[in-house]
Amino acid sequence: MFPCACTLYYLSGDLGADLDFRVPVPEKLGLGGMAVTGAVRWCNPCSSPFVFVKKKKKKKNNERVNALFWDWSSKNNSLQQQFTFTLTDTIPKIITVSVASSIWDIPSSEWDACALDATDKFNPFLTHAFLSSLENSASAVTQTGWKPQHMVAKDEATGNILAVVPLYLKTHSQGEFVFDHSWASAYHSYGYKYYPKFQSCIPFTPVTGPRILLRNTSFKHHIFDFILSAMKDLTATSQVSSLHVTFPSESEWHKFTRKGFLPRIGMQYHWKNRNYKNFDDFLMDMKQSKRKNIRQERKKIAAQNLIMKRLRGYEIKARHWDSFYTFYRNTTDNKWGSPYLTRDFFHEIGSKMGDHVLLVVAEEGDELVAGALNFIGGDTLFGRLWGCQPRSYYPSLHFEACYYQAIEAAIELNLKTVEAGAQGEHKIQRGYLPVTTFSCHYLIDEEFRNAIKDFLIREASQVKLVMELLHDSGPFKEGVL
Known part of the structure; x- marks a missing residue:
């Protein structure tokens, strides 16, 4: 019945909930031993599904969720899963979750519709324009260790895309800002491979x-669960070490944690606009020494004869981008x-993103001697990159x-x-206070998962302590915050 003599494994569990890790199945059990609700028959190391025992689980309001098709085998060029569910007495919906090897395989209008529905306020980094600029410019591509593996959930009946996920297969840990180099070293010291790994991030x-960028439908909670299960399954069947989701929203972070991901927190520095009328108004909230x-x-x-300008959209010319690349x-x-x-990349975003870019x-x-790149969101100014002319030094520039130009711009743009x-x-001394950031991590190897879990618990307590100390010694007058 089976085409090879590999060890057999199974995965069990509801597709809308956590899936158990691989557990060896005694060969003597045979096929009869696999007749378990929600079980998938696997071959290791081939990682090919042989038998899928269809599962059915009744849910509230007569909702039913079934897994219909499951195949991540690249040799079939069918990287996809299919799910079906029924709401009350309506016709069952069939949802296909597939993998796209380029963001250009997904129409920009569909991607952006998912991104807009998923966020309360416009986020420029979730747009097709930004992500496609990374691929077009050869910044985030297979050759640089960022192989696009974006996930797409589609309604088979209508052809509408209901969700997308920016996802990459990575061969290193560079450019992520959530550091796991020590984890990779630990894997290597035990003779295991940490790379490649999956990374969902910008x-x-x-x-x-x-x-997980979801269209706003009445059944989006189903789509979220389908996508999450598909992400975990792709990680298991691709024989990679792990899946990492970095800088998700806090609500997503809690959902991922409930589904078996290890939670991690970090820290950034943000400035908050307390309805300031101008920069001096902001300074009046600072302690006297910090204000001075x-x-x-x-x-x-001004003493260095420097003129500061804030440029947007058509005001940013090709020469500005060439200079800024030199600064970068x-x-x-x-x-x-x-x-x-x-x-x-810089020329791409300049042509595609218009007034959402502030230089x-x-x-x-x-002569241009320095620059700072910012992106404008729905209610946030995102400071990204900075640089100045080589072999030059300008105090306080x-x-x-x-920081100060960004604050003025935020006040001006409300x-x-x-x-x-x-x-x-x-x-901190310039008005930017620590805030919590989030990431979550799904590791296949149980021993490493437990060790990293213990580390993350200790790390979180230290991050929280540092944040408390920094807030207590902050630059603002008493009673401002």
């Missing part, structure tokens, strides 16, 4: 947002970092371009938040 972008320091730093800009490379070179983004530049005479990105305790 490449090179530590910005919180939903990762900021004013002194800002005075240094100078930053990565000086910090021994990797220049993840190509020159073409802060510093000019000395007619980094603070002006990245935005609630400025997200200044990861790391940098120096941001």
Whole structure:
């Protein structure tokens, strides 16, 4: 009956709930031993499903969920699963969850409709324009260790896309901002392979947002469960070590945790707009010493004959992007970092994203000497990248371009938040306070999973303690927060 002599395994559990990890099945049980509700017959190391025992589970309001088709086998070019469910007495819906090897396999209008429905406020990094720019510019592609494996849930009856997930098969841990290098080292020391791994994220972008982008339907909770089960199944059958979801929304983070993912927290620095009328209005909420320091730093800009400008949309020309790429490379070179983004990426976003891009530049005479790249969301300004002219130093220019100009822009645009990105305790004294960020991790190996779980519990207690201390020693007057 079976085409090979490999060890046999099964997975059991409801597709709308957690799936158990692989458990060896004694050969003497044969096929009869596999007659378990919701079981899948697997061959290891082939990882091919032989038998699927269809499951049926009654749910509230006569809802029923069945798994119809299950096959991630690339040799069949059918990377997909199918699910069906019935709401009350309506005709059963068949949902196909598949994998796309490029975001261009998904119509931009469909992707953006999912992204808009999934968020309360517009998030520029979830758009087809941003993600396609990463692929088009060869910044996040297979050759750089970011193989697109985006998930798509489609209604077979209507052809409508109901959900998408930005997902990548990765061969390293660079450009993620949630550090797991020590986990990879531990795997390696025991002779195991940590890479490749799956990563659901926005490449090179530590910005919180939903990762399962759902259309707003009455049955979206079903689609969420289908997608999540498909993600876990793809991880298991692809023989990779793990699946990581970084910077999801807090509500998603709780859902992933309930489905067997290990929760992790981190910290970033954000500025909050308390209905300020202008920059001086904001300064009045600061302690006197901090207010004085900021004013002194800002005075240094004029003293150096620097002119600051905030450019949007058509105001940003090709020469600005070429200069900014030089600044960006100078930053990565000086910090021994990797220049993840190509020159073409900056030109792409400039042409595709229009007024959602804000480029802060510093000019000395007619020459551009520094810049800071920002993106404008529904209620947030996202500060992303900074750089200056090679072999040049301008005191306080980094603070002006990245933090003070961003605050002024947020007040002017009536935005609630400025997200200044990861790391940098120096941001606190300039009005940016720590906030919690989230990630969750699904590891196949049980021993490593338990060890990492213990580590994450200890790490979380330390992160919370540090955040409390930083808030207590913050730059604002008593009673402001």
